[in-house]
Amino acid sequence: HTAFDPVEHPHRRLNALTGDWVLVSPHRAKRPWQGQVEAADNSVQPSYDETCYLCPGNVRINGAHNPAYQGPFVFQNDFAALNTQTPDASFNQEDLLQLQSEQGCSRVICYSPDHSKTLPELSISEIQAVIQCWIHQYQDLSRDHGWVQVFENKGAINGCSNPHPHGQIWASKGIPTLPAREDAQQAAYFAKHGKNLLQRYSELELADRSRLVLENADWLVVVPYWASWPFETLLLPKRVVQHLEQLTDAEQQSLAEILQALTIRYDNLFQCSFPYSMGWHCAPYGAASDTAHWQLHAHFYPPLLRSASVKKFMVGYEMLAETQRDMTPEQAAARLRDLPSTHYKQAAT
Amino acid sequence: HTAFDPVEHPHRRLNALTGDWVLVSPHRAKRPWQGQVEAADNSVQPSYDETCYLCPGNVRINGAHNPAYQGPFVFQNDFAALNTQTPDASFNQEDLLQLQSEQGCSRVICYSPDHSKTLPELSISEIQAVIQCWIHQYQDLSRDHGWVQVFENKGAINGCSNPHPHGQIWASKGIPTLPAREDAQQAAYFAKHGKNLLQRYSELELADRSRLVLENADWLVVVPYWASWPFETLLLPKRVVQHLEQLTDAEQQSLAEILQALTIRYDNLFQCSFPYSMGWHCAPYGAASDTAHWQLHAHFYPPLLRSASVKKFMVGYEMLAETQRDMTPEQAAARLRDLPSTHYKQAAT
Ligand SMILES: O=P(O)(O)O[C@H]1O[C@H](CO)[C@@H](O)[C@H](O)[C@H]1O
Ligand SMILES: O=P(O)(O)O[C@H]1O[C@H](CO)[C@@H](O)[C@H](O)[C@H]1O
Numbered sequence: 001h002t003a004f005d006p007v008e009h010p011h012r013r014l015n016a017l018t019g020d021w022v023l024v025s026p027h028r029a030k031r032p033w034q035g036q037v038e039a040a041d042n043s044v045q046p047s048y049d050e051t052c053y054l055c056p057g058n059v060r061i062n063g064a065h066n067p068a069y070q071g072p073f074v075f076q077n078d079f080a081a082l083n084t085q086t087p088d089a090s091f092n093q094e095d096l097l098q099l100q101s102e103q104g105c106s107r108v109i110c111y112s113p114d115h116s117k118t119l120p121e122l123s124i125s126e127i128q129a130v131i132q133c134w135i136h137q138y139q140d141l142s143r144d145h146g147w148v149q150v151f152e153n154k155g156a157i158n159g160c161s162n163p164h165p166h167g168q169i170w171a172s173k174g175i176p177t178l179p180a181r182e183d184a185q186q187a188a189y190f191a192k193h194g195k196n197l198l199q200r201y202s203e204l205e206l207a208d209r210s211r212l213v214l215e216n217a218d219w220l221v222v223v224p225y226w227a228s229w230p231f232e233t234l235l236l237p238k239r240v241v242q243h244l245e246q247l248t249d250a251e252q253q254s255l256a257e258i259l260q261a262l263t264i265r266y267d268n269l270f271q272c273s274f275p276y277s278m279g280w281h282c283a284p285y286g287a288a289s290d291t292a293h294w295q296l297h298a299h300f301y302p303p304l305l306r307s308a309s310v311k312k313f314m315v316g317y318e319m320l321a322e323t324q325r326d327m328t329p330e331q332a333a334a335r336l337r338d339l340p341s342t343h344y345k346q347a348a349t
Numbered sequence: 350h351t352a353f354d355p356v357e358h359p360h361r362r363l364n365a366l367t368g369d370w371v372l373v374s375p376h377r378a379k380r381p382w383q384g385q386v387e388a389a390d391n392s393v394q395p396s397y398d399e400t401c402y403l404c405p406g407n408v409r410i411n412g413a414h415n416p417a418y419q420g421p422f423v424f425q426n427d428f429a430a431l432n433t434q435t436p437d438a439s440f441n442q443e444d445l446l447q448l449q450s451e452q453g454c455s456r457v458i459c460y461s462p463d464h465s466k467t468l469p470e471l472s473i474s475e476i477q478a479v480i481q482c483w484i485h486q487y488q489d490l491s492r493d494h495g496w497v498q499v500f501e502n503k504g505a506i507n508g509c510s511n512p513h514p515h516g517q518i519w520a521s522k523g524i525p526t527l528p529a530r531e532d533a534q535q536a537a538y539f540a541k542h543g544k545n546l547l548q549r550y551s552e553l554e555l556a557d558r559s560r561l562v563l564e565n566a567d568w569l570v571v572v573p574y575w576a577s578w579p580f581e582t583l584l585l586p587k588r589v590v591q592h593l594e595q596l597t598d599a600e601q602q603s604l605a606e607i608l609q610a611l612t613i614r615y616d617n618l619f620q621c622s623f624p625y626s627m628g629w630h631c632a633p634y635g636a637a638s639d640t641a642h643w644q645l646h647a648h649f650y651p652p653l654l655r656s657a658s659v660k661k662f663m664v665g666y667e668m669l670a671e672t673q674r675d676m677t678p679e680q681a682a683a684r685l686r687d688l689p690s691t692h693y694k695q696a697a698t
Pocket of ligand 1: 312313314315316317318324502508509510
């Protein structure tokens with residue numbers, strides 16, 4: 001009769017933010033990989049690319065000219081998924097066919113004029129400028145929208161169609177599915193325990209430290225207890241904050257520092273420009289509801305599993321039954337924690 | 350002042366089976382694709398491959414020899430995600446760190462000894478043999494498990510590591526996240542409307558026909574009103590059935606026919622061996638609960654969007670906010686419906 005060991009035995013963990021369970025099968029990491037191998041992204045980019053529709057001065061597909069911008073630059077997405085002009089409509093046939101029109105807008109945010117750079121390669125002050133730009137976008141878009149989704153898709157393997165450092169902002173009147181679920185979970189926890197879910201979670205992680213990747217005066221990064229993606233992380237402030245707009249200057253600077261430190265470690269993990277989707281979740285706007293249960297946070301969802309060229313496929317069982325992971329979150333956190341803090345490209349020179 | 354037009358205007362649709370919303374942005378299909386292009390899978394495979402661990406007579410990685418099998422062949426997955434021997438354990442710290450051990454097993458099911466074939470290239474009687482094999486597996490595994498997930502990952506682009514025609518079966522004591530959600534949604538609908546959700550949905554689709562792809566005496570295939578993936582389909586029986594084991598011989602044959610017809614159309618869409626994840630959802634076993642609200646169904650989730658080499662990336666906004674699609678389900682259904690019923694490889698000879 002053996003005792004349960006989470007490093008050896010399959011188990012499920014609950015994602016407290018979504019209410020979904022995740023199947024953890026740590027021993028699966030031992031299986032040999034005979035499937036699709038991706039091209040590792042080690043391309044060297046020029047600082048300016050005349051064919052790039054994001055570089056300063058270039059012409060976009062709709063004929064618009066980008067200005068000769070020096071810092072972050074925001075423009076309306078030329079193929080926006082949302083539109084402010086959409087007429088109102090809703091439809092419901094027997095609770096089976098339900099539709100609502102949606103209003104909103106999509107913008108692109110270039111982090112830097114330099115085509116060759118990625119987030120971990122920007123200086124602290126350049127990352128601070130990106131944070132300030134996010135804050136201005138929230139201030140602007142929160143006037144008319146219930147939800148503002150700031151995110152970045154990084155890497156061709158991850159569906160990003162242009163290596164120029166950039167993110168996106170999609171703002172909608174309504175609150176999308178996943179934030180609505182996080183809102184409900186945080187509210188239910190607050191009602192039951194009288195505590196902020198993620199604030200209390202941070203306290204447990206800072207005490208335990210087995211899933212802690214990085215920490216500074218104002219922020220921490222963990223591989224969450226319930227991580228889906230192999231090297232998924234969660235970035236949290238140490239105090240309760242509902243919106244990026246509420247950060248002090250010092251907190252903005254320490255945020256720039258931890259963003260740089262995290263993305264450098266990501267690049268160092270497989271010595272490549274590490275692909276991910278990242279994004280911010282802040283308390284919803286409008287509907288002057290009480291948001292004491294909300295904690296600001298950023299999710300990083302990287303697709304890689306074993307190397308720069310072998311990713312985790314979320315297919316089959318994951319699509320039909322439950323997300324499944326092949327190593328424990330503690331194993332992933334230890335690997336990220338033990339990486340050098342200097343970017344491998346700089347270490348090499 | 351324009352009227353709302355679902356083919357022009359962004360809107361959200363509710364997935365009645367999961368309760369999640371999907372953002373539909375039909376005009377996005379017009380944007381040019383400059384991102385990652387995958388290798389199209391037009392490889393010609395031999396009928397027998399001596400390096401394939403699934404071919405009859407070959408040695409697997411753990412040293413086991415496959416028998417000289419003639420029809421479907423099932424064996425224990427050599428790198429099983431679940432294990433029947435896992436000791437019981439559960440853990441809950443402040444509703445934040447929650448863990449449960451899980452017992453179960455994983456099996457592989459080879460559809461045919463012929464390495465070169467895929468489901469659409471099997472004969473009706475060969476597909477019937479696969480259906481019979483699924484039924485035997487349900488009969489066997491339902492004795493000890495609450496959920497039996499039968500699925501297939503097809504195509505290297507979709508994370509399948511071996512082209513030999515095969516699927517998988519993962520059985521667990523507990524009911525995984527997504528089936529549990531479908532169970533709750535179907536039960537709530539039954540409680541509110543006194544009707545089987547998917548049965549009533551089928552009636553609406555058979556009357557409307559704009560999302561109908563295929564139909565025969567016992568079955569229908571639709572692009573569901575709430576489809577996430579561009580060419581996602583839902584396969585439904587015309588009468589209420591809870592389990593594959595309940596199908597009559599005639600229904601098994603008509604199921605083989607519609608499975609062949611659907612997968613042929615899929616191959617014809619982009620003239621390639623069409624990748625997908627597919628799987629069955631049947632009423633949960635055990636817990637002698639009333640399952641009148643349940644309807645048997647199969648989901649097909651194909652990753653392709655524009656061509657054999659350009660897929661839909663579910664990244665960024667999709668991971669952080671809400672699933673988003675670039676064409677309407679009605680447009681996707683019309684394209685699938687209008688395809689020839691003869692496989693393009695046969696039509697060419
Ligand atoms: O078991 P396989 O085919 O090696 O692995 C594949 O299917 C599994 C079940 O859907 C997934 O968890 C893996 O990510 C995928 O690569
Ligand atoms: O807008 P992009 O970068 O062209 O497109 C990318 O990001 C979008 C938002 O996450 C996704 O919907 C697309 O599937 C992806 O290819």
